[in-house]
Amino acid sequence: MKKITTLSLALACGFGMLAQEVSFTNQNNLIGNFDSSTAVAVDVNNDFLDDNVRISSNGVGIDYQQPDGTFISTMISMPIQNVPNWSVAAGDLDANGYNDFVLGNGQRVSFLMANADGTDYTENTFPQYIFSQRSTFADIDNDGDLDAFVCHDVDLSHPYRNDGNGNMTLDQTLIQTLDAPGNYAAIWIDYDNDGDQDMYLTKCRGGSPPNDPLNNNAMYTNDGNGVFTENALDIGMQDSSRSWATVFEDFDNDGDLDAFIVNHDFQNKFMENDGTGNYTDIIATTGINPNDLGSWENLAADFNNDGYIDILSEMSKELYINNGDMTFTGQDLPFDGGGIGDLNNDGFLDVVRGGNLYINDGNDNNWFKVALTGEDSNLNGIGARVIIEGAWGSQMREVRSGQGFRHMNSLVAHFGLGTATTIDKVIIEWPSGEVDIFEDVQINQQLSVTEGETEVVLGGEDALAAGIKLYPNPTANQLNFSVQGMDNTVVTIVDMNGKLVLSTTVSSANSIDVSSLNTGVYFAQFEIDQRQVSYKFVKK
Numbered sequence: 001m002k003k004i005t006t007l008s009l010a011l012a013c014g015f016g017m018l019a020q021e022v023s024f025t026n027q028n029n030l031i032g033n034f035d036s037s038t039a040v041a042v043d044v045n046n047d048f049l050d051d052n053v054r055i056s057s058n059g060v061g062i063d064y065q066q067p068d069g070t071f072i073s074t075m076i077s078m079p080i081q082n083v084p085n086w087s088v089a090a091g092d093l094d095a096n097g098y099n100d101f102v103l104g105n106g107q108r109v110s111f112l113m114a115n116a117d118g119t120d121y122t123e124n125t126f127p128q129y130i131f132s133q134r135s136t137f138a139d140i141d142n143d144g145d146l147d148a149f150v151c152h153d154v155d156l157s158h159p160y161r162n163d164g165n166g167n168m169t170l171d172q173t174l175i176q177t178l179d180a181p182g183n184y185a186a187i188w189i190d191y192d193n194d195g196d197q198d199m200y201l202t203k204c205r206g207g208s209p210p211n212d213p214l215n216n217n218a219m220y221t222n223d224g225n226g227v228f229t230e231n232a233l234d235i236g237m238q239d240s241s242r243s244w245a246t247v248f249e250d251f252d253n254d255g256d257l258d259a260f261i262v263n264h265d266f267q268n269k270f271m272e273n274d275g276t277g278n279y280t281d282i283i284a285t286t287g288i289n290p291n292d293l294g295s296w297e298n299l300a301a302d303f304n305n306d307g308y309i310d311i312l313s314e315m316s317k318e319l320y321i322n323n324g325d326m327t328f329t330g331q332d333l334p335f336d337g338g339g340i341g342d343l344n345n346d347g348f349l350d351v352v353r354g355g356n357l358y359i360n361d362g363n364d365n366n367w368f369k370v371a372l373t374g375e376d377s378n379l380n381g382i383g384a385r386v387i388i389e390g391a392w393g394s395q396m397r398e399v400r401s402g403q404g405f406r407h408m409n410s411l412v413a414h415f416g417l418g419t420a421t422t423i424d425k426v427i428i429e430w431p432s433g434e435v436d437i438f439e440d441v442q443i444n445q446q447l448s449v450t451e452g453e454t455e456v457v458l459g460g461e462d463a464l465a466a467g468i469k470l471y472p473n474p475t476a477n478q479l480n481f482s483v484q485g486m487d488n489t490v491v492t493i494v495d496m497n498g499k500l501v502l503s504t505t506v507s508s509a510n511s512i513d514v515s516s517l518n519t520g521v522y523f524a525q526f527e528i529d530q531r532q533v534s535y536k537f538v539k540k
Contacts, residue, residue, distance in 0.1 A: 032073030034061025041341030089402030094166030104132030136402030192277030224474030305416030
């Protein structure tokens with residue numbers, strides 16, 4: 001049986017090591033003239049082409065991207081009670097195929113629900129007071145539908161639980177965070193590579209001095225069973241300045257998430273992950289001025305398609321291009337934030353901001369995109385991790401909803417490839433624990449994947465017999481099989497690096513004992529119907 005190689009050390013082969021500058025052309029003549037402070041670059045009609053959405057008191061203005069790069073602009077006129085002049089996020093709450101929105105401002109939160117064909121919306125407003133700078137969608141309880149987490153700048157933040165039909169309920173038991181003000185920005189990430197969603201809360205209490213506990217950034221680490229424990233100090237991520245936003249990306253392509261934090265009253269920080277989920281500030285060697293303070297916005301993406309993720313922020317240089325060695329080169333742009341997506345489907349990332357459409361002029365570098373449709377997971381695949389591998393190394397992206405101040409980025413995972421011309425493997429790790437693997441994939445295309453489509457291919461072999469489930473997942477002791485009659489089946493357990501850690505057989509109770517395993521993510525491999533199959537599970 002072949003090993004499952006989940007991550008490999010990224011090399012410079014195929015990627016340029018010199019910063020390639022990026023230029024944009026404003027093509028706002030292609031889109032509608034809709035008033036709004038929001039900038040949402042997200043597919044809303046399920047054709048996997050990023051659209052430009054603007055929400056105002058007069059309704060929802062949508063520029064629907066067409067396959068030829070043009071737009072059809074439509075204004076859905078309706079009174080919006082809760083204009084999202086502070087925060088917005090998009091995702092399909094009721095799984096009807098059309099994306100909905102959470103809207104936040106200085107007073108209230110509401111959910112804007114698309115109808116059955118996406119031609120109209122209904123706004124459901126919550127009465128509780130909340131000053132929301134950032135809003136997010138994530139499957140917080142991992143039950144297959146999207147929940148919401150809305151930051152509260154002056155009090156305890158608000159989590160909203162989804163009943164599976166898009167009905168949202170304010171529920172503080174969904175994730176229990178510190179009952180304190182200064183909650184500025186949340187981001188859902190798997191910083192410790194254990195297969196579940198953690199949440200980093202960037203905090204800023206206005207008027208408070210550095211080292212005020214109200215400014216302590218917080219990491220809420222998921223135990224795999226939906227219990228979150230705050231441990232930012234333990235892992236080196238408790239920045240005590242007035243932080244406004246944090247981006248997490250694999251800036252050095254080594255298989256873990258690093259972080260860049262922008263502050264207002266003390267130095268910015270660039271936090272490198274050591275591979276175990278512990279962080280060290282290396283900003284002094286990055287080429288980014290730690291004293292370039294005052295940014296509200298902080299975003300990241302690979303704008304020049306060289307295979308390394310760049311930083312778009314409100315610093316003195318708006319774009320910091322990743323040189324591929326954890327140093328960055330600053331470049332001036334005519335804008336310092338906005339919704340990021342591929343608005344002309346050419347493989348290069350563009351930016352929408354208000355009524356401006358900044359189209360990336362591109363270069364000769366290659367690219368690759370992955371668009372997801374969940375089955376057991378939420379329909380958008382939010383929370384999924386996408387990994388691509390080749391002789392040149394590996395890259396990783398996570399699908400997230402709700403990054404940006406008044407902005408929302410594409411839900412399509414985007415990769416620059418530089419001069420690399422081959423992708424050996426594409427791995428999609430879904431929130432449900434299912435894994436899809438594609439091999440020998442063509443570059444310069446968007447791959448649309450439905451969860452379970454490949455039934456987990458191991459080195460090109462067929463896999464996963466339909467209907468088999470492993471439960472509970474995560475598990476502490478026993479791992480049960482949903483299909484009866486598997487007793488005496490030999491099961492091998494490998495870790496994320498493909499190392500064999502356990503060989504056992506299914507008991508007469510249709511289960512195996514995994515209590516001896518350390519906490520982490522594993523694959524259970526066995527043969528059924530003369531096929532080698534593999535299932536991902538989490539040992540807690």
